[in-house]
Amino acid sequence: MDAVDVPSQWEFNCNLEVNYGSVENASIVYAALAVDKELQPDKVKRHMSVSDGKLTVHFEAKPDSSVHRLVLL
Template sequence: MATLAAGATTEAPSKWDFSCNLEVDYQSDEIARIVYAALAVDKELQPDKVKRQMSISNGKLSVHFEAVEARFLRASYSAFVDVLTLATKTIEEFGQGIAS
């Protein structure tokens, strides 16, 4: 039976081998918060394969994606950008009076 020597550690390889970041500058915390709130309700369909973390800072919406495979990353990113585009266009069309 093999045992580890005292003080030796083994690191499990990260299962989140693929990642990317997206940042959208709305130049307004209020607009960034509205888009964040609209997108936050959509959870990942396969959270064991894709993680998404969103944050807001200085009017910018930042999104970090991690996935176990490139195809899951691409699918998640693509779907997210589609909904992000819709939310942004909606605010552009109907958001008169929102601080910019």
């Protein structure tokens, strides 16, 4: 059977990385942001992690231009 490429419903991807200089500082920012749940979880997914003093955030969104603007703000 041949593999079939199925388009993902999460077509928009954005990665952000901010260097806070220490794991402690990055963890404080992570904790502050982690309590905020996505307002539209059916349209936007967010994954955050802390490593080497950096906060990394990966967003995925469905192809809806209003959601793209929300992610980029």
